[in-house]
Amino acid sequence: MTNILKVSLVALVFAGVTGCGVSTKDIEVETVKSEKANLKGYKTYEIIKESGADDSLKKDKTLKGVDVDADIKKIITAELAKRGKTEVTHDPDFFVAYVAGADMNAMKIKLDDKGRSTIENIPEAAMLLMLVDADTGSIIWLSTAEAEFKGLPLEQQQERLKYTIKKMLSGL
Template sequence: MKRILFVVFSCVLMALVGCSTVTKDIEVSAESDPKISFSGYKTYTWLGAAAIVFDEAGRWEPPAYDADTEIKFLIDKQLRARGMSESTSNPDLVVAFAAGIDMDNIEFVKNSETELETLKNIPKGALMVILVDANTGQPIWVGAAAADLQENVDVATAKVRLEYAVKEMFKKLPK
């Protein structure tokens, strides 16, 4: 019995450590209208999505992986966890997101051999989610996540990174 518990505990610990390593570079922020009570919002509809870069070669998004569909699924999951439901007739909120890549991002990186910092091109990816009050047309919450892009990433890693980013964003959505 102790051996089984040890194996289960070890697997859980490795999964947590692995997840934190895969997501350690993701920075999340959010802003909301302080006058809004989010508990009054019960329904939402989708405005759409914007993908700023199409990665046909699959260097930054795994081939045959639809990040837009995954992002929409993850946002739906977070909104439903808050008791909201999707509605096309008379929704309370309109949801939109945009994802993009900045291929020209340059950062200082420390050379491990010389300990000197040098400039290096490190592409950045970003995801922004916007909630708009359907009655007023005013944005009431914006969540954003930015991270270094990982070249030739596999589908499982891409899913973990997106799920982490969306989940952390929605933790910042007021109740």
């Protein structure tokens, strides 16, 4: 195989891999954890039934027919399983609580190339994820995420959600 062909093949593979991804640059995650809690000691959890997505997300056209709550719970369960945590229905070590929502009327100031500012409607989405000690009721982990709600195709929105929750639970 000639060098030109090899370089071209590598370039095409790189372009294919990077071009298929969904942008996550706008997703901002902040996490705090209890300094006193031994997080490795917590093995079982229960997701609080009242957790869920705000109606603002459920009304979005791109999410029509999608059970947003089920998707979020599935991702949280998968991420916690990767960390050795098991979901139970009775007597957990900790509870998981979350809320997610969107502000479809959020406004942002944007600067153009000439330094002029304009105000644009850029919907924002946010999520709060909290882990609570089942015995004491103390918060042992708190993570927040904010991002632009881009109205992307469903598959890309799900990828962004997976990325966000994974990042929110990193370090656990």
